[in-house]
Amino acid sequence: MTAWEILGGSNVLGAKAESNLAWHRLITRGFSFRTVGKAAETLSLGDRSFAGFLGMSKSTFDRRKQEGRLDADESERVYRAARLFAEALNVFEVVDKAAKWFGEPNRGLGGHRPVEMLATEVGSREVENILGRLLYGGYS
Secondary structure (H helix, E strand, O other): OOHHHHOOHHHHHOOOOOOHHHHHHHHHHOOEOHHHHHHHHHOOOOHHHHHHHOOOOHHHHHHHHHHOEOOHHHHHHHHHHHHHHHHHHHHHOOHHHHHHHHHOOOHHHOOOOHHHHOOOHHHHHHHHHHHHHHHOOOOO
C-alpha cells in the first residue's frame, strides 16, 4: 500500500501523484478533508485522534471538516503520516501489525508512540530512521 492509496487515491485526491513535484502541487493546493478519514481509518484511529496527532485543534478540525479542505501545512502533515505508514507497511507487511507498531510506545523514541511524533518534521524523521533500522536489521 502506498501513501497514494492510504489517502484515498483518485477518488479523494483527484490527480495521480507520480512524482514529488506532483505531490508538491497537491499539497500546496490543499487536500480534501476526506484524506483525514482515509488515513485515520488505515491507521486504526478516529478522525479526531489522528488530527490531534497532526497538531490540529478540535476547532480547526471542525472548521476544516465544514470547509472540506485542509491548508497546505495540514496537507503536508497528512502526507507525511501516510508516507511513513506506507514505510511501516514495507517493514511489517501487514496493515494490522504496522498500525499496532504506530500506536505502541517505542524505546527508540524515548517511550513515545510513533503516531505522536507525526506533528513535526523532526519527530517524523526519527520515526523514519527507526523504520529504516528495522528494515535493514539494525537496533531500534
